[in-house]
Amino acid sequence: MTENGQTPLYTPLGLLAELTHRCPLGCPYCSNPLALDSRERELHTSTWARVFAEAAALGVLQVHLSGGEPGARRDLIEIAAAAHAAGLYTNLITSAVGVTTRTLHRLAEAGLDHVQISIQDSERLSADRIAGYDGAFARKCALAAAVMELKIPLTINAVVHRANIDRIADMVALALKLGASRVEIAHVQYYGWALKNRTALMPTAEQAVRAVELVEELRRRHRGAIVIDAVLPDYYARLPKPCVGGWGRRSLNVTPAGKVLPCHAAESIPGLEFWSVDEHSLDDIWRNSPAFNAFRGTAWMQEPCRSCARREIDFGGCRCQAFALTGDARATDPVCYLAPTHAAVAALAAVQDDGPYAYRRM
Numbered sequence: 001m002t003e004n005g006q007t008p009l010y011t012p013l014g015l016l017a018e019l020t021h022r023c024p025l026g027c028p029y030c031s032n033p034l035a036l037d038s039r040e041r042e043l044h045t046s047t048w049a050r051v052f053a054e055a056a057a058l059g060v061l062q063v064h065l066s067g068g069e070p071g072a073r074r075d076l077i078e079i080a081a082a083a084h085a086a087g088l089y090t091n092l093i094t095s096a097v098g099v100t101t102r103t104l105h106r107l108a109e110a111g112l113d114h115v116q117i118s119i120q121d122s123e124r125l126s127a128d129r130i131a132g133y134d135g136a137f138a139r140k141c142a143l144a145a146a147v148m149e150l151k152i153p154l155t156i157n158a159v160v161h162r163a164n165i166d167r168i169a170d171m172v173a174l175a176l177k178l179g180a181s182r183v184e185i186a187h188v189q190y191y192g193w194a195l196k197n198r199t200a201l202m203p204t205a206e207q208a209v210r211a212v213e214l215v216e217e218l219r220r221r222h223r224g225a226i227v228i229d230a231v232l233p234d235y236y237a238r239l240p241k242p243c244v245g246g247w248g249r250r251s252l253n254v255t256p257a258g259k260v261l262p263c264h265a266a267e268s269i270p271g272l273e274f275w276s277v278d279e280h281s282l283d284d285i286w287r288n289s290p291a292f293n294a295f296r297g298t299a300w301m302q303e304p305c306r307s308c309a310r311r312e313i314d315f316g317g318c319r320c321q322a323f324a325l326t327g328d329a330r331a332t333d334p335v336c337y338l339a340p341t342h343a344a345v346a347a348l349a350a351v352q353d354d355g356p357y358a359y360r361r362m
């Protein structure tokens with residue numbers, strides 16, 4: 001750890017490489033920004049290779065090859081090989097639509113270490129409806145089987161909301177059946193595109209409480225067989241999550257066009273200045289870019305965070321959520337029961353309707 005002014009500068013551990021925003025699915029909770037990078041603006045293979053080498057030199061251990069759907073990149077094998085050559089643990093985050101078994105074999109030869117496949121539900125019809133893509137569920141199951149044949153560790157990621165929250169146990173059972181060693185039960189995070197569908201996605205309070213209790217029970221039931229990670233339903237929480245492990249503290253995101261962000265939704269906060277890998281080294285960006293330094297440490301905090309005993313535990317919650325709900329990115333995350341705006345979160349959670357999803361299409 002070195003010092004950058006008065007703010008401790010940590011070593012980043014993970015790099016999220018958003019290789020493309022292109023994606024065949026239309027998930028109503030898409031975490032990509034509202035303004036997507038076009039194919040023409042995507043970074044070249046050789047630039048990604050340089051970024052991976054710079055990341056490894058900076059201390060990064062893991063790279064997540066993500067999107068959009070990374071399988072939309074024709075040079076995905078070369079990109080994975082470059083990440084492996086840089087000495088990074090290489091994880092592919094995929095919808096499984098667009099990654100064939102042949103591509104997976106070539107990725108394995110290129111040194112791929114881990115695969116994460118998203119599922120939308122444990123039931124085919126519901127899963128395909130949520131994804132906005134007929135046949136997606138079957139392709140996910142088929143790719144998971146291919147991952148198992150290659151003996152690559154598999155994580156299943158299930159984003160949870162009102163339409164599937166009552167099938168968490170079935171989704172964990174599906175993850176076990178597919179051979180996953182880890183399953184992430186992640187409640188929808190409401191910024192970016194998901195805000196458009198908040199009322200259609202929001203679970204009831206009873207569902208959210210039951211889900212939290214059920215995850216604990218499933219952890220006990222499946223101990224030793226599968227690891228269950230859970231992201232709690234924010235709008236029903238009393239305390240906020242330490243989003244991205246603290247701003248500019250442990251991870252970086254590189255967008256398809258090369259901007260480097262402290263979190264995947266950072267572009268939703270107006271006024272932040274992001275630097276690009278085309279103009280700066282990753283080391284320079286990590287230390288000196290205005291966006292990374294905007295919310296590092298605790299000096300930027302307002303009350304009640306500034307004098308709170310938890311300020312170095314949850315870092316005031318999520319900056320993107322604070323901005324989305326209050327219009328002030330420096331505000332205490334309204335999910336916190338100490339925030340002056342906390343009551344507004346419960347009021348928003350209570351607004352629910354069963355209208356059609358606004359699907360995400362590029």
Ligand code: SF4
Binds near residue numbers: 240308310332336
């Ligand atoms: Fe966390 Fe701020 Fe709430 Fe304290 S006041 S618990 S630091 S969000």
Ligand code: FES
Binds near residue numbers: 263320321
């Ligand atoms: Fe940006 Fe939480 S998503 S800080």
